[in-house]
Amino acid sequence: MDPESLRGKQDASSEGLEIIQAELDRRAYYLRTLYDVSKELFGTVDFDAILRNFMLMTMGNFGVFRCFILTCNEAADRVRHFVSIGFADDEQVRLQQFSCKFLAENSSCTVYAAGLGKKGSPPFPSDISLIFPFRIDSGQIGILGLGPKLTEEPFVKHDKELLGTLVNNLVIALKNALSFAEINALNKELRIKNEELENALHELQRAMRKVEILESIKANLCKFVPATVTRMIEKSPTSESLEAKERDLTVMFLDIEGYTRITEKVGGTETNSLVEKYFSVFMDAIYTNNGDVMETAGDGLMILFLGENETLHALDAVRTAATIRGKTADINKASTAVSQPLAINIGITSGQAFLGASRFDSPTGSRWTYTAHGMLVNTAARICARASGGSILTNRATAERAGEEFAFIPLGKFSLKNISEEMEIFEVGQGP
Amino acid sequence: MEKANTVKIEEKGSVAVVGISGDVTGRSEITLRSSYERLDPEKIKGILLKFEKGTYFNSEGLKVLILIFAEARKRDQKIAVSGLSAHFKKIFGMVGITKFAEIYDDEGQAVKNLESFPGGE
Numbered sequence A: 001m002d003p004e005s006l007r008g009k010q011d012a013s014s015e016g017l018e019i020i021q022a023e024l025d026r027r028a029y030y031l032r033t034l035y036d037v038s039k040e041l042f043g044t045v046d047f048d049a050i051l052r053n054f055m056l057m058t059m060g061n062f063g064v065f066r067c068f069i070l071t072c073n074e075a076a077d078r079v080r081h082f083v084s085i086g087f088a089d090d091e092q093v094r095l096q097q098f099s100c101k102f103l104a105e106n107s108s109c110t111v112y113a114a115g116l117g118k119k120g121s122p123p124f125p126s127d128i129s130l131i132f133p134f135r136i137d138s139g140q141i142g143i144l145g146l147g148p149k150l151t152e153e154p155f156v157k158h159d160k161e162l163l164g165t166l167v168n169n170l171v172i173a174l175k176n177a178l179s180f181a182e183i184n185a186l187n188k189e190l191r192i193k194n195e196e197l198e199n200a201l202h203e204l205q206r207a208m209r210k211v212e213i214l215e216s217i218k219a220n221l222c223k224f225v226p227a228t229v230t231r232m233i234e235k236s237p238t239s240e241s242l243e244a245k246e247r248d249l250t251v252m253f254l255d256i257e258g259y260t261r262i263t264e265k266v267g268g269t270e271t272n273s274l275v276e277k278y279f280s281v282f283m284d285a286i287y288t289n290n291g292d293v294m295e296t297a298g299d300g301l302m303i304l305f306l307g308e309n310e311t312l313h314a315l316d317a318v319r320t321a322a323t324i325r326g327k328t329a330d331i332n333k334a335s336t337a338v339s340q341p342l343a344i345n346i347g348i349t350s351g352q353a354f355l356g357a358s359r360f361d362s363p364t365g366s367r368w369t370y371t372a373h374g375m376l377v378n379t380a381a382r383i384c385a386r387a388s389g390g391s392i393l394t395n396r397a398t399a400e401r402a403g404e405e406f407a408f409i410p411l412g413k414f415s416l417k418n419i420s421e422e423m424e425i426f427e428v429g430q431g432p
Numbered sequence B: 001m002e003k004a005n006t007v008k009i010e011e012k013g014s015v016a017v018v019g020i021s022g023d024v025t026g027r028s029e030i031t032l033r034s035s036y037e038r039l040d041p042e043k044i045k046g047i048l049l050k051f052e053k054g055t056y057f058n059s060e061g062l063k064v065l066i067l068i069f070a071e072a073r074k075r076d077q078k079i080a081v082s083g084l085s086a087h088f089k090k091i092f093g094m095v096g097i098t099k100f101a102e103i104y105d106d107e108g109q110a111v112k113n114l115e116s117f118p119g120g121e
Helices: A003-041 A047-062 A089-105 A157-222 A228-235 A257-264 A268-288 A311-336 A377-384 A396-402 B026-038 B057-072 B088-094 B107-115
Strands: A067-073 A079-085 A132-138 A140-146 A245-257 A289-297 A300-305 A344-362 A367-375 A393-395 A409-412 A423-428 B006-012 B015-021 B046-051 B078-082 B102-104
Touching: A003 A047, A003 A157, A003 B057, A003 B088, A047 A067, A047 A079, A047 A140, A047 A157, A047 B057, A047 B088, A067 A089, A079 A089, A089 A132, A089 A140, A132 A157, A140 A157, A140 A300, A157 A228, A157 B107, A228 A289, A228 A367, A245 A257, A245 A268, A245 A311, A245 A377, A268 A289, A268 A300, A268 A311, A289 A367, A300 A311, A300 A367, A300 A377, A311 A344, A311 A393, A311 A423, A344 A377, A344 A396, A367 A377, A367 B046, A377 A393, A377 A423, A393 A396, A393 B102, A396 A409, B006 B026, B015 B026, B015 B107, B026 B057, B026 B102, B046 B107, B057 B078, B057 B088, B078 B107, B088 B102, B102 B107
Parallel strands: A344 A393, B015 B046, B046 B078, B078 B102
Antiparallel strands: A067 A079, A067 A140, A132 A140, A245 A300, A245 A344, A289 A300, A344 A367, A393 A423, A409 A423, B006 B015
């Protein structure tokens, strides 16, 4: 080989080495850029800061003067973020309009060099050399635009490859930022809800304390108020439900025969304990059979049976009376406190009566009572007064309604005090 | 760990020698731009950016330099750069910075050439 050929080969070889070295330098620089971009992008979760950092790094990396990034909604009709460098204000407006139009027609993630959009796409602005649409998530897309290189060289294949990798990093960083913002918003919401919950709990505790106090007051008041009234007020606290209305019910009057005589004989204290002893047993029978004590007066009780069914409330009343009679006999047998057995006389009537609240207003305040009134009640009281020796007397309606379960003995018609018409009275027999 | 920038400016007639230490990144923007803004464009017609040995430039840093160089061109100031490693000399060429700034190894030669710039002494 002659020296000329040898020198030519050496020159060619040296040129090849330079090209390889330049390519290596370029790749090392791109690698370093990727590292730097990743470091910068993932060092923050601020959406705008990520866009701006990315834009600066891309511009430095490709040596361009002008660059912009825009993000918008899926339909590309609402800009969410826009950052740019190297564009005047009017140019920025024009770029945003162009980008939205371009994204509406070219949303796939492909690099477009000038003039390479879909047919009919808006033409690139003259100061933009490369467009890169990208998708952040299902509701947000974006576009990166780069101006010409300072070197005046075109963007080549490896530039576009690097840009694709950089944009992938950008998208991940933006997704992270969105997730972080979402988590932050959820945390904030959670904090607010926790505070609300804490306040509500505090209020609830205060309310609970009030309820406990009210419950305690109620428990004490209930001792003095008929169970029917308690239930009605609990069901509907307004006075409407307590208004007096005519309805079918059964009234029972009960009194101790010879109460005054017994009081005189054994004294007030002993009589009181005697009444408590007998009446406590009676209460069980009354409440078991759905009755309710409306009035008490020394030796007497007024009990109402208010079931919906006419036959049933009459039956309940007679069952109660029969039980009371049986219990009285039991106590009489076991008792040594009095010399003679105690007799409990009972009068029962069934039919229509007024039932509800009566209010008595006076300058010192109001007093409410809840009871039944009318002829049916008067009659029950009169029949009870007529009973003796522990008998149970009823009107015709009660006898007819409870006749299938109890034996009723017709006693005939009687004239009762302050009642004009004579009344038929029946006695409940000793057996069923 | 990124080295923070320190800047030392020495004026030699119409030429300012701006000594820069530390890596040049996006975080250098404020320091470099404010240093550049301190130079009186009426008096300073040549600027030598003297980087310390082993200075690292990332993409954002290059962008900061590009913006300063573009500004200098508008103000009719000439810029030169010294202290670059062989690697970054190539990178400066690759991204087109050499269109705006000449690269020198020798500071004295750089100052001499800047002084000879038509706007210089």
